[in-house]
Amino acid sequence: MKKRVISLSLAAAMMLTMTGCGNKNSEKASGENLQLSWFTTNSNMPASGISDIMAEAAKETGVTLKSNVSKNTTDYDQAFTLMMSSGELADVISISSDNADKYGRAGALVPLDDLIEKDAPNIKKYLDENPDVKRDLTAADGHIYYLSFLYDTDAMNVSMGWFVREDWINKLGLKDPTTVDELHDTLLAFRDKDPNGNGKKDEVPFFSRANDPSELLVLWGAEKGYYIKDGKVKFGPVENEYKDGYKNIAQWYKEGIIPILSQTV
Numbered sequence: 001m002k003k004r005v006i007s008l009s010l011a012a013a014m015m016l017t018m019t020g021c022g023n024k025n026s027e028k029a030s031g032e033n034l035q036l037s038w039f040t041t042n043s044n045m046p047a048s049g050i051s052d053i054m055a056e057a058a059k060e061t062g063v064t065l066k067s068n069v070s071k072n073t074t075d076y077d078q079a080f081t082l083m084m085s086s087g088e089l090a091d092v093i094s095i096s097s098d099n100a101d102k103y104g105r106a107g108a109l110v111p112l113d114d115l116i117e118k119d120a121p122n123i124k125k126y127l128d129e130n131p132d133v134k135r136d137l138t139a140a141d142g143h144i145y146y147l148s149f150l151y152d153t154d155a156m157n158v159s160m161g162w163f164v165r166e167d168w169i170n171k172l173g174l175k176d177p178t179t180v181d182e183l184h185d186t187l188l189a190f191r192d193k194d195p196n197g198n199g200k201k202d203e204v205p206f207f208s209r210a211n212d213p214s215e216l217l218v219l220w221g222a223e224k225g226y227y228i229k230d231g232k233v234k235f236g237p238v239e240n241e242y243k244d245g246y247k248n249i250a251q252w253y254k255e256g257i258i259p260i261l262s263q264t265v
Helices: 008-018 052-061 076-086 097-105 113-119 121-129 131-137 153-159 166-171 180-192 213-220 240-255
Strands: 034-039 063-067 226-229 232-235
Touching: 034 076, 052 063, 113 121, 121 131, 180 213, 180 240, 213 240
Parallel strands: 034 063
Antiparallel strands: 226 232
C-alpha cells in the first residue's frame, strides 16, 4: 500500500505558503501546474467538483484538486474502506480522527510532522502556541497524521462575520452600523425604504444560511452553552444576557426585520 499525505488542511496551507512572499506568479508551484487527487464525500463539497474558492486558489498557486470519488457516493465509510483496501490512496484525504490514528500507526499514511515543520509555518506557529491542540492531534505513536477543523472562535471570527449590503447603505444614505441599535435601525430602513428601487416593499432585511435564531444571541453578549469566564465554568442559557437576547430576537421577528427561523423564538 503506497503512502500519501492525508491532510486537506495542510495541502491548502502549503498552497498558501507558496504565495506568502515575493512575486506570486513566480511562486506558483515552481512555475508548474500540479494536480492532486482528493478524497472527500462532504455534503458541502460535492465529490464531483471543486468549490469556487478552490478554483481561485488553483489560479493563485498552480495547484488543482481533483476528486477521485464518484459524484454519486454518499457513504463515507464505505468509500473510505474501498480506497484503503485498494492500495491506491488519494494525495489528499478528508479523514476522521479515528481513521487517521488507526491507519497512520499502521504505516498506511505519512506523518505530517516534518511537512508542518518545513512547509507550513502558520500551522506550526499555531500548534506551538496551542500545545493542547497539538496534543489532541498527536497519535499514540507521537506523530500527527491529520489536521482537524479547529473551532477557535477568537481566531476565526474574521471568516464568520455578517455582511451588510454596501450598495443599500449608500442608496439610503446610511452609515455602517457599529452597535446593536444601529443594526436594528439599518434593518428597519432596508425593510421600509425600498433600497432595491423597484417601488415594492419586498426587501429581506436579514437572512442567514444557518436558519437559527441563536446565532443572533451574540449581539447581546449571550452564550449558547457552557463556557469558561474568569476561570469559572458558566452556562449561558441561565444568564440574563440569554433571556434578554431572545426577548430582542422575538421583537425583531415581530417587526419583520428577521425571517421565520427553524427554531422557536
